[in-house]
Structure formats: C-alpha cells, structure tokens
Amino acid sequence: MQARVVAVCASENKGERKTPVDAVELRVEHGIVGDAHAGEWHRQVSLLAEESIDKMRRRGLSVNAGDFGENITTRGIDLTALPVGVKVSMGEALLEITQIGKECHTRCAIYYQAGDCVMPREGIFAKVLRGGVVKPGDSLIVHD
Secondary structure (H helix, E strand, C coil), X not given: CCCEEEEEEECCCCXXXXXXXXXXEXXXXXXXXXXXXXXXXXXXXXXXXXXXXHHHHHCCCCCCCCCCXXXXXXXXXXXXXXXXXXXXXXXXXXXXXXXXXXXXXXXXXXXXXXXCCCHHHHCEEEEEEECEEECCCXXXXXXX
C-alpha cells in the first residue's frame, strides 16, 4: 500500500481537538495557515498515523482524525521509523521531520478517557521547507 494522507486538520486554539477540513495551506517556516500551532519553531506541523488512531479505537474509544491534535493523518507508513532530518513530500508541500514523539506537560481529554494517548509516542513533527496545498488522498513520499 502506498502511503497517503487520509485527513488534514486545523484548530484556531491550542489544547483542543483539531477539525478535519478539505485542504490546508502550508507556508514555509510557518506551518498550516490558520492553525494554532503554526509559527517559527520546529513543530510547525504534526502528523499521526491512522494506524495509531485504530489502536485507540480497539480500546473502545470513538476517536477520529484530529482528535489527538494532529494536523495530518496518514495511512500506510510507520511514521515513528522516519529519522529526524528526513524529508517527506505530500501534495505540493515538502516537510522535514524535526521530532519524534513529545512530552505531554498536561494530560489531555483522550488520556483521561482511555488511560493513554498515542500522540506522545507515535506522533511526529515537522517544519515546512516548501509550501503548498495538502489534502486527503495526496501521496506521501519519503526522500532519501
């Protein structure tokens, strides 16, 4: 199976679930236009595999793309196996992976519902090297 984008999501405020949208615009050294986590830092865009969301569904949670705060939900690629520094293209955009996982300083609503959250272990983060539009169905290509 070829790796694909299955959803793109954004939110105006930090600390809330992101809402799936038809497409997002990524801006160089900024992130997703209109998203609360965009800015001049190393975690401009967050990615989470749908396979990770499926793990939480098997625990009985009713969760969907964006519920873990991720901007881009993928399918068909082990995101956590991508090394920091690798470049990934999707749609018109080119990203550089900058971080695997993250430390959660406060427990999110998902953690309290399930006793666990996959984003700290299985989410990855990137900065935008080439901007453009990304939408569900776009191929995800890893560059050596």
